[in-house]
Amino acid sequence: MKIYLTNVFVDDQATALAFYTDVLGFATKEDIPLGDDRWLTVVSPDQPDGPELLLEPSGHPVVRPYKEGLVADGIPAASFAVDDVAAEFARLSGLGVTFTQEPTDLGPVVLAVLDDTCGNLIQLVQRK
Template sequence: MNIIVTSLFVDDQKKALNFYTSILGFIKKHDVPAGNFRWLTVVSKDDENGTELVLEPNDNIAAQDYQNSLMQQGIPATMFGTDDIDEEFKRLKSHGVEFTMEPKAAGEIKLAVFNDTCGNLIQLIEQ
């Protein structure tokens, strides 16, 4: 058994797709109309057949409450990995990405946290 899809609530699918592809560098995998929204997924450019991230509309009070609670408490909604967090930090900062925590050591890893502009904090780690 393996994980093939995971979801992240976003407040605007169009804005999320732009951020996750143009800024973070993911690749759009699926973009299928689904009523008022879209089945919209992105994947890592390094693993196009890997786990898909669904940019899930938060058009539900439970999703909005969950997303807002995490944001207010400063809790990342998910985590992405990188081989060089300092270089990734510089690259993302040059694109105007807002970090709530700059890279810092935490035991055997380094981590940072940034705002995805779509209602989420994302933790970035280097192992």
């Protein structure tokens, strides 16, 4: 068994796609129209056949309070591994990304948390 797909709920799929590809550096894997929405996934360019992240529309009524609750409590919706959190923090800050937590050394890991502009907090993690 392996992880094939996970998701983040996004307020606007076009905005999310631009952020996740142009800013974070993921690559579009699937972009299939489904009525007003799309089956829209991104992958790491280093693992094009690896796990996919579905940029899922936030239209279901339970999603908004779920997302708002996570953000209010500072809980990331997803966690992405990076080689160097400090370098990613500097690169992304230079692109205007807002961080809710700057790089923090927690012993075995260094992490930072950013706002994905789509209603989610995303954690960046570097294993030491």
